[in-house]
Amino acid sequence: MGWIKARRDTKDHIFLDIVDSTGQIQAVLNKGLIKASDEDYFELTPEASIVLTGEKRLSNANGYEVHVSDFHVPGPVRIDLQPRPRSYSEFFNGNHIDHILKNRHLYLRNEKQAAVLRFKSFFLFEVHRYLNERGFVFIDAPVLTQLPLYDDSTAFKVEYRDGRRRTHDVYLSQCCTFQLEAAIHAFERVYNVTPSFRAEHSKSNRHLKEYWHLKIEIAWAQLDDLIKFAEELLHTVAKRAVGKAERELDILGLSPGLEEMAPPFETVSYERAVQIVNDSGRAFEWGRSLGIEEEKILTAEFNERPLWVRGIPCSAEAFPFARETANPKITRTCDLICPNGYGEILGTAEKITNKSELLERMAEKGKVGEKQLERYRWYMDLRDYGIVPHGGIGVGIERVIRYLLRLPHVRYATSFPRVCGRVPNP
Amino acid sequence: MGWIKARRDTKDHIFLDIVDSTGQIQAVLNKGLIKASDEDYFELTPEASIVLTGEKRLSNANGYEVHVSDFHVPGPVRIDLQPRPRSYSEFFNGNHIDHILKNRHLYLRNEKQAAVLRFKSFFLFEVHRYLNERGFVFIDAPVLTQLPLYDDSTAFKVEYRDGRRRTHDVYLSQCCTFQLEAAIHAFERVYNVTPSFRAEHSKSNRHLKEYWHLKIEIAWAQLDDLIKFAEELLHTVAKRAVGKAERELDILGLSPGLEEMAPPFETVSYERAVQIVNDSGRAFEWGRSLGIEEEKILTAEFNERPLWVRGIPCSAEAFPFARETANPKITRTCDLICPNGYGEILGTAEKITNKSELLERMAEKGKVGEKQLERYRWYMDLRDYGIVPHGGIGVGIERVIRYLLRLPHVRYATSFPRVCGRVPNP
Numbered sequence: 001m002g003w004i005k006a007r008r009d010t011k012d013h014i015f016l017d018i019v020d021s022t023g024q025i026q027a028v029l030n031k032g033l034i035k036a037s038d039e040d041y042f043e044l045t046p047e048a049s050i051v052l053t054g055e056k057r058l059s060n061a062n063g064y065e066v067h068v069s070d071f072h073v074p075g076p077v078r079i080d081l082q083p084r085p086r087s088y089s090e091f092f093n094g095n096h097i098d099h100i101l102k103n104r105h106l107y108l109r110n111e112k113q114a115a116v117l118r119f120k121s122f123f124l125f126e127v128h129r130y131l132n133e134r135g136f137v138f139i140d141a142p143v144l145t146q147l148p149l150y151d152d153s154t155a156f157k158v159e160y161r162d163g164r165r166r167t168h169d170v171y172l173s174q175c176c177t178f179q180l181e182a183a184i185h186a187f188e189r190v191y192n193v194t195p196s197f198r199a200e201h202s203k204s205n206r207h208l209k210e211y212w213h214l215k216i217e218i219a220w221a222q223l224d225d226l227i228k229f230a231e232e233l234l235h236t237v238a239k240r241a242v243g244k245a246e247r248e249l250d251i252l253g254l255s256p257g258l259e260e261m262a263p264p265f266e267t268v269s270y271e272r273a274v275q276i277v278n279d280s281g282r283a284f285e286w287g288r289s290l291g292i293e294e295e296k297i298l299t300a301e302f303n304e305r306p307l308w309v310r311g312i313p314c315s316a317e318a319f320p321f322a323r324e325t326a327n328p329k330i331t332r333t334c335d336l337i338c339p340n341g342y343g344e345i346l347g348t349a350e351k352i353t354n355k356s357e358l359l360e361r362m363a364e365k366g367k368v369g370e371k372q373l374e375r376y377r378w379y380m381d382l383r384d385y386g387i388v389p390h391g392g393i394g395v396g397i398e399r400v401i402r403y404l405l406r407l408p409h410v411r412y413a414t415s416f417p418r419v420c421g422r423v424p425n426p
Numbered sequence: 427m428g429w430i431k432a433r434r435d436t437k438d439h440i441f442l443d444i445v446d447s448t449g450q451i452q453a454v455l456n457k458g459l460i461k462a463s464d465e466d467y468f469e470l471t472p473e474a475s476i477v478l479t480g481e482k483r484l485s486n487a488n489g490y491e492v493h494v495s496d497f498h499v500p501g502p503v504r505i506d507l508q509p510r511p512r513s514y515s516e517f518f519n520g521n522h523i524d525h526i527l528k529n530r531h532l533y534l535r536n537e538k539q540a541a542v543l544r545f546k547s548f549f550l551f552e553v554h555r556y557l558n559e560r561g562f563v564f565i566d567a568p569v570l571t572q573l574p575l576y577d578d579s580t581a582f583k584v585e586y587r588d589g590r591r592r593t594h595d596v597y598l599s600q601c602c603t604f605q606l607e608a609a610i611h612a613f614e615r616v617y618n619v620t621p622s623f624r625a626e627h628s629k630s631n632r633h634l635k636e637y638w639h640l641k642i643e644i645a646w647a648q649l650d651d652l653i654k655f656a657e658e659l660l661h662t663v664a665k666r667a668v669g670k671a672e673r674e675l676d677i678l679g680l681s682p683g684l685e686e687m688a689p690p691f692e693t694v695s696y697e698r699a700v701q702i703v704n705d706s707g708r709a710f711e712w713g714r715s716l717g718i719e720e721e722k723i724l725t726a727e728f729n730e731r732p733l734w735v736r737g738i739p740c741s742a743e744a745f746p747f748a749r750e751t752a753n754p755k756i757t758r759t760c761d762l763i764c765p766n767g768y769g770e771i772l773g774t775a776e777k778i779t780n781k782s783e784l785l786e787r788m789a790e791k792g793k794v795g796e797k798q799l800e801r802y803r804w805y806m807d808l809r810d811y812g813i814v815p816h817g818g819i820g821v822g823i824e825r826v827i828r829y830l831l832r833l834p835h836v837r838y839a840t841s842f843p844r845v846c847g848r849v850p851n852p
Contacts, residue, residue: 001646003611003812021563021613049611049812075779075813105608105804106811114612121564128554137447138547142842143569143598143621144582144636145852156570157585158598163627172569172584179842179852182531185429185475186540187447194620195569201589210570220427353501378531378852385532386429386475387501416568416605426571426605426804 001051003109005086007044014044018052018066019086021114023247026065027052034068046084047109049075085109092408104416105426115248117415120401122248123241127193127214130237136216137187141176143194146375149175149318151366156199156209169375172197177320177392178379180217181351184390185382188219193397204292205409206343209418212397221391223332226348227308230336230393231263234346238404256404260305260339267308268298270330276301289316290335292343299339306345310334319361320379322350322391332391342403350391355383427477429535431512433470440470444478444492445512447540449673452491453478460494472510473535475501511535518834530842531852541674543841546827548674549667553619553640556663562642563613567602569620572801575601575744577792582625582635595801598623603746603818604805606643607777610816611808614645619823630718631835632769635844638823647817649758652774653734656762656819657689660772664830682830686731686765693734694724696756702727715742716761718769725765732771736760745787746805748776748817758817768829776817781809 002020009015014029031041044050052071059065081103083096091100091112100107107113128138148155148171160170176192183190196213216233218226238261242249249255268276270290277284277294284294290309299307311330314323322332332350337343352358358380362368367376398413411417416426428446435441440455457467470476478497485491507529509522517526517538526533533539554564574581574597586596602618609616622639642659644652664687668675675681694702703710703720710720716735725733737756740749748758758776763769778784784806788794793802824839837843842852 047812049814077812078810108609108612118563124564125554125558128551132551137544138550140638140841142636159583183534186534210568212566384504386473386503388475415566
């Protein structure tokens with residue numbers, strides 16, 4: 001049982017390349033020996049599904065092949081699609097991209113796209129395994145929340161009516177840090193990996209409106225603990241996923257440079273990073289977020305390896321992140337940026353434990369007034385109820401996959417990408 | 427490092443029960459030996475966090491205890507909460523439920539609630555492990571979709587604007603069967619476990635508006651294959667999770683009856699089920715969905731074990747489910763119902779492979795007109811592009827957890843339950 005990837009006809013024979021998710025085999029039909037109508041033979045087209053019986057024989061040219069004695073086609077092809085999904089080998093070159101995104105449901109069958117998604121599946125499983133081995137509890141944090149991490153305007157709003165048909169301001173989660181911080185007071189080490197959402201229109205090659213977001217939160221952890229934990233997690237999970245994905249890497253023509261990923265990574269302060277960027281001739285103002293061009297300059301300066309940037313200014317970070325005591329204009333954070341334009345893939349941050357500091361940071365980010373305070377009330381209350389020092393790690397899964405598999409665009413790292421400009425079907 | 431669960435004072439000593447996620451130990455403070463202010467001692471209240479140093483000594487009464495030489499309280503308690511989350515032992519009796527749901531972020535610390543959530547984490551990990559062992563690929567199906575499985579009115583709507591500020595009808599996924607069916611044509615065996623959503627106001631003890639939904643889709647599988655697969659999955663995953671959760675089951679005072687879960691389960695046809703219900707004296711019309719009262723009658727009839735109900739009428743099932751050839755009024759489906767009022771936890775269904783049959787079923791469910799056909803176009807197109815026989819399994823994770831842990835309400839099986847009548851914070 002499988003699908004036809006290619007067909008070649010001679011006078012008496014039809015040769016079919018049959019594929020399934022495990023590989024490929026040649027099937028040989030001798031038209032003189034098989035009782036089948038012209039219509040049956042006509043349905044044997046590339047992309048059609050086929051059930052066949054026959055004898056496996058060793059062939060000199062192709063290893064084993066199947067000499068078919070009987071067949072039928074449960075799913076003939078009635079759509080003309082060019083290029084053909086299964087055999088289109090220039091998949092990542094950017095041609096036909098509108099066509100591919102419009103027919104995404106069929107292009108999942110492309111062997112390169114399938115290899116990426118299978119690798120992603122390996123990677124996600126290894127994330128679960130690594131964290132479970134270390135006693136982490138998976139928290140089923142909600143997607144629907146009243147607490148956006150950033151401005152309400154950057155969050156998707158949902159029409160939420162309660163039982164009395166009153167409407168409420170509810171959003172799709174931008175980050176589950178709020179819920180994980182509640183949970184560490186029960187479990188100490190918790191995580192979640194589900195979709196997060198950004199209602200922003202970025203045309204970059206590394207933004208998705210819906211993306212897979214790994215969040216980890218650890219009680220008692222300080223910034224250096226988080227950095228060390230993140231390095232080991234990333235390296236071990238990548239190594240284990242790569243170890244399982246021999247066939248997929250072969251299809252992609254890759255041998256990922258895991259030596260690049262071996263910890264520890266070098267660290268540069270944000271302060272020094274601004275200097276390096278400006279010294280390179282690119283004007284960059286203190287206080288802004290590093291963009292992709294700045295990240296390229298920095299990683300080039302540090303041997304094109306993943307690089308930690310430490311102490312991002314408060315102006316560029318979310319309100320729950322703790323400030324540096326000695327310099328309250330910067331946060332106790334460290335972001336990991338990847339070389340060659342892959343950019344930021346992971347961030348770490350200590351969280352604020354003090355309620356008045358939290359209120360100050362909220363005010364800086366415009367979270368003021370009764371309604372806002374009421375929304376975040378329970379999160380603030382955690383500061384008054386046995387709180388402990390803690391911090392978290394956030395990982396953009398598609399960005400990590402993109403970096404490991406050297407994909408030109410983050411859209412290839414997700415099955416149904418939600419990118420700028422596309423109608424959101426499926 | 428931990429939290430104070432209880433405090434007892436004598437003239438010279440303070441005795442503290444200190445807990446963390448791994449267990450409990452008694453700490454003894456000799457006020458004469460520790461240099462601390464009255465204020466420091468005052469902060470040693472139940473639920474406060476504490477960092478202490480001291481000497482571990484064997485005590486006759488309590489096993490080991492810690493004789494404290496120094497301590498500090500990083501998180502004192504400034505909220506008066508009764509009953510106290512960590513020590514409230516009648517957690518499942520339904521008292522204080524409004525109070526608990528309003529302060530959910532604090533009641534995660536309750537040891538019974540924490541035991542349930544840790545069990546759920548074990549269970550979810552074992553689901554991943556079981557399916558990965560069998561070559562299943564995890565598909566990152568989107569939460570945002572234009573394809574509700576049921577009526578648009580039962581789906582949460584999202585304000586979705588594209589780059590040109592045009593709005594689109596986008597919903598929160600009710601089921602990712604559409605995307606998984608596309609993916610089986612690449613991988614054959616796929617799954618997803620993420621939140622699904624229902625914008626319905628049910629006051630039952632088994633409905634959540636946002637719940638964890640395991641979906642499995644298997645190429646070439648027929649109904650009997652799906653039934654067998656689901657039975658083995660459920661039994662093995664439950665057994666493995668229970669095997670890891672000795673401490674949690676002890677906290678909950680449970681020894682789950684896994685012998686109940688040993689496959690195969692008995693099967694009753696929907697036809698016969700209607701008869702049994704009516705014979706018991708309860709009027710029940712052919713064509714309706716079984717409700718909790720009908721499910722109780724049926725499982726009582728079959729030894730209070732999980733029971734398959736086979737061949738649900740088309741009127742009660744979603745449009746993608748295949749019809750029985752011999753009797754097109756019923757579907758090729760089988761639902762698993764649990765005894766003693768726990769009700770349906772899992773469903774299986776063969777899917778329609780024929781496009782005209784799909785169009786008929788869509789019309790029956792009101793999915794007619796150009797706009798509807800355009801939305802579901804790509805899903806219909808799969809029928810014209812190498813489709814194969816296939817079927818799926820859907821599992822309500824919280825319902826399984828509720829059944830295994832004998833919880834009175836499904837809200838206890840989720841960290842931040844979204845139940846009828848509650849404002850959706852957090």
